[in-house]
Amino acid sequence: MKTFRSSSMSRFTRIPTALSNLLVIERQRLGDERGFFSRFFCTEELADFGIGRIAQINHTMTQAKGAIRGMHFQRPPDDEAKFVSCLAGAVFDVAVDLRPQSSTYLRWHGEVLSAENARSMMIPPSFAHGFQTLTENCELIYLHDKPYAPGAEGGVNALDPRISIAWPLPVAQMSERDRNFPML
Numbered sequence: 628m629k630t631f632r633s634s635s636m637s638r639f640t641r642i643p644t645a646l647s648n649l650l651v652i653e654r655q656r657l658g659d660e661r662g663f664f665s666r667f668f669c670t671e672e673l674a675d676f677g678i679g680r681i682a683q684i685n686h687t688m689t690q691a692k693g694a695i696r697g698m699h700f701q702r703p704p705d706d707e708a709k710f711v712s713c714l715a716g717a718v719f720d721v722a723v724d725l726r727p728q729s730s731t732y733l734r735w736h737g738e739v740l741s742a743e744n745a746r747s748m749m750i751p752p753s754f755a756h757g758f759q760t761l762t763e764n765c766e767l768i769y770l771h772d773k774p775y776a777p778g779a780e781g782g783v784n785a786l787d788p789r790i791s792i793a794w795p796l797p798v799a800q801m802s803e804r805d806r807n808f809p810m811l
């Protein structure tokens with residue numbers, strides 16, 4: 628059994644999805660009368676799950692319920708793994724498999740991430756990522772293993788009928804850039 632320097636037990640539960648290497652990670656909470664303690668990320672433990680180093684941490688807030696951000700990716704060699712978590716509110720978080728050789732090419736997986744459920748998505752390189760807010764004032768934290776590379780940015784349209792993501796709410800808001808991503 629693998630041991631970890633700081634603790635003999637993992638603080639993360641790995642939940643596989645139907646898309647290979649795309650994982651849902653549940654961050655365990657150690658609760659007491661004050662609230663809880665929770666390890667948010669661990670390079671050593673999560674290296675096995677797909678992210679070995681953190682190049683940047685980004686934070687977003689989305690005010691409107693029903694807003695969509697995405698679906699974004701960076702092209703090789705800047706394609707990145709992301710560890711996405713929701714620290715306020717709740718979102719329907721979605722990853723689309725863009726690996727041409729994959730048996731699940733263009734399939735998507737959606738997962739509710741919320742401040743309450745302490746779930747994160749571990750998104751491998753060559754997936755597009757986006758989300759729809761299920762509440763107002765949603766705050767997300769992204770850990771990336773590669774730096775931001777504006778010239779390498781790409782997107783697929785969140786409303787592309789070929790991908791057919793089942794967004795749970797009517798679309799309340801999208802950026803102009805996201806609305807203009809081409810359909811496949």
Ligand SMILES: Cc1cn([C@H]2C[C@H](O)[C@@H](COP(=O)(O)OP(=O)(O)O[C@H]3O[C@@H](C)C(=O)[C@@H](O)[C@H]3O)O2)c(=O)[nH]c1=O
Binds near residue numbers: 685696699756757804
């Ligand atoms: C993504 C990014 C944007 N920016 C700048 C560009 C722009 O002026 C402003 C807003 O950028 P965007 O409209 O692309 O922000 P946003 O739509 O929130 O982009 C994010 O969407 C989700 C779904 C993801 O998966 C993230 O990786 C990221 O792509 O922030 C950075 O400086 N660094 C970054 O890493």
